[in-house]
Amino acid sequence: MTLNRSFLLAILGLTLGTGTAQAAPPAQTKLVQHGAYLVRVAGCHDCHTPLKMGPKGPEPDMSRMLSGHPEGLQMPPAPKLTEAPWGWAGSLTMTAFSGPWGVSYAANLTPDKETGLGAWTEAQFFQMVRSARHLGQGRAILPPMPIQNLQAASDADLKAIFAYLHSIPAVKNKVPAPIAPAPTPIPMH
Amino acid sequence: MPTLLPALLALGAWPGAAKAPAPPRLLSQTGLYAAPGLVAARNLPYAPQYPLWTDGAAKARWIHLPAAIDGRDEAGWVFPVGTKAWKEFAFGGRKVETRLLWKTGPGTWVFASYAWNEAQTDAVLVPEGGLPDAAEVAPGLRHGIPSRADCRDCHGQERVEVLGFTALQLSPDRDPGALHGEPLRPGMITLKDLVARRLLRRARPDLLSRPPRIAGDPATRAALGYLQANCATCHRADRPIPGLDLDLRPAHALRTTAGAGSFPVPGQPESRILSPGHPERSALLHRMGSRDPIAQMPPLGTVRVDQAAVDHVRRWIADAPFVPSH
Numbered sequence: 001m002t003l004n005r006s007f008l009l010a011i012l013g014l015t016l017g018t019g020t021a022q023a024a025p026p027a028q029t030k031l032v033q034h035g036a037y038l039v040r041v042a043g044c045h046d047c048h049t050p051l052k053m054g055p056k057g058p059e060p061d062m063s064r065m066l067s068g069h070p071e072g073l074q075m076p077p078a079p080k081l082t083e084a085p086w087g088w089a090g091s092l093t094m095t096a097f098s099g100p101w102g103v104s105y106a107a108n109l110t111p112d113k114e115t116g117l118g119a120w121t122e123a124q125f126f127q128m129v130r131s132a133r134h135l136g137q138g139r140a141i142l143p144p145m146p147i148q149n150l151q152a153a154s155d156a157d158l159k160a161i162f163a164y165l166h167s168i169p170a171v172k173n174k175v176p177a178p179i180a181p182a183p184t185p186i187p188m189h
Numbered sequence: 190m191p192t193l194l195p196a197l198l199a200l201g202a203w204p205g206a207a208k209a210p211a212p213p214r215l216l217s218q219t220g221l222y223a224a225p226g227l228v229a230a231r232n233l234p235y236a237p238q239y240p241l242w243t244d245g246a247a248k249a250r251w252i253h254l255p256a257a258i259d260g261r262d263e264a265g266w267v268f269p270v271g272t273k274a275w276k277e278f279a280f281g282g283r284k285v286e287t288r289l290l291w292k293t294g295p296g297t298w299v300f301a302s303y304a305w306n307e308a309q310t311d312a313v314l315v316p317e318g319g320l321p322d323a324a325e326v327a328p329g330l331r332h333g334i335p336s337r338a339d340c341r342d343c344h345g346q347e348r349v350e351v352l353g354f355t356a357l358q359l360s361p362d363r364d365p366g367a368l369h370g371e372p373l374r375p376g377m378i379t380l381k382d383l384v385a386r387r388l389l390r391r392a393r394p395d396l397l398s399r400p401p402r403i404a405g406d407p408a409t410r411a412a413l414g415y416l417q418a419n420c421a422t423c424h425r426a427d428r429p430i431p432g433l434d435l436d437l438r439p440a441h442a443l444r445t446t447a448g449a450g451s452f453p454v455p456g457q458p459e460s461r462i463l464s465p466g467h468p469e470r471s472a473l474l475h476r477m478g479s480r481d482p483i484a485q486m487p488p489l490g491t492v493r494v495d496q497a498a499v500d501h502v503r504r505w506i507a508d509a510p511f512v513p514s515h
Binding site: 101102114115117119120121123124127130131133135136137138139140142177178179180181 | 338342346423430431432433451452453455479481482483484485488
């Protein structure tokens with residue numbers, strides 16, 4: 001309903017020759033700011049911005065903001081966790097994870113056209129969230145991505161998140177493909 | 190301002206017009222049957238030449254066309270409002286589900302799946318999220334009825350297609366080597382019937398004298414036909430998946446599979462999507478042969494590897510008859 005109203009108002013503005021061109025930038029800025037807020041409180045940086053070691057311990061490497069698992073950081077085989085109930089492990093960068101689902105890597109959310117979201121349309125982003133599938137059509141999105149939380153977001157909030165992610169600096173970083181789990185399941189208890 | 194009002198009203202009316210009705214609760218209420226167990230004569234049976242693999246399910250399909258299809262775009266037929274297509278899935282001789290695609294408006298389609306009851310007398314509408322545990326297809330493997338979101342993943346979000354009912358799938362130049370190809374039974378509709386019954390208009394004039402056919406030797410034809418039916422509903426340039434330049438429609442498949450892709454074969458540094466002469470380096474084959482949730486292709490609608498297809502595609506890649514010899 002919000003989208004329809006916005007569309008009608010946009011048409012009204014164009015038809016009457018009023019300054020939609022002047023009004024658009026603040027609206028876009030507001031949208032991007034709201035998206036930045038949502039990305040921050042939803043904890044997207046926790047996994048999608050790699051950690052580096054700073055003077056006070058691990059801290060987000062903002063030069064790689066939201067660019068996912070660094071492609072240069074090749075992970076050795078995942079540790080075997082045989083002491084139940086330990087069930088999963090993560091890298092020091094907080095971007096690579098191993099568990100019963102296999103090995104997964106945090107995705108590049110920056111607007112780089114080849115390795116991030118630069119080639120995505122807003123509709124494709126919506127499709128990915130609503131379907132909970134990789135690229136909107138493939139395998140299920142893997143843990144520990146809390147896709148179910150993002151699915152609870154309204155269309156307006158998703159729109160803001162997408163606008164924000166398209167406004168940040170592009171980082172070329174090809175995140176590796178996930179790895180299937182070992183054939184023997186890890187004991188759950 | 191007065192000139193603006195009709196436009197605004199029209200725009201305001203549009204969202205309401207896009208709303209589709211709820212599907213009926215029972216399959217018997219969808220118009221498929223004239224009487225219990227008897228399919229109504231107006232619903233035309235058909236069998237695509239390149240079937241989709243669904244873990245070996247026996248399938249039956251019918252379509253109701255209240256008017257002619259607009260066939261101007263041979264790759265994207267426009268169906269008349271009121272079109273209904275049903276597909277029935279049976280495992281081990283028992284009907285498990287019947288899916289319905291129903292065009293209710295110029296841009297609206299209803300997607301519904303019905304799960305057959307124990308007595309096999311009728312089928313009940315499945316919840317929007319699907320039914321994950323509908324039937325056993327092999328020891329320890331269960332067939333799940335897809336969610337409506339899954340239906341749209343394959344059939345399209347906006348421009349919906351009846352995937353098995355296309356010019357290529359109904360071509361009278363039927364591929365005798367098609368994997369799991371079903372023989373045409375009496376009464377099954379073909380492209381020729383559609384034209385004769387005036388259920389297809391604005392198609393190219395030589396459609397019947399030069400019907401759609403995948404080019405290539407028999408092995409290539411069967412392989413590309415399989416990829417068309419099982420992969421190209423998602424992997425196609427006119428519905429791009431972000432970051433993937435992969436188009437597995439017959440005319441484009443060989444050109445777009447030369448790259449490394451984003452999901453290499455584990456342990457194969459020279460991995461390509463399709464590596465002529467090297468099945469072991471071909472990610473396409475690796476993913477066809479996997480049912481690991483991360484690697485498997487297609488990602489939904491199947492829990493069993495299609496071994497016959499894997500064997501054919503492996504031989505086809507090894508022999509590489511599609512690579513010009515020098």
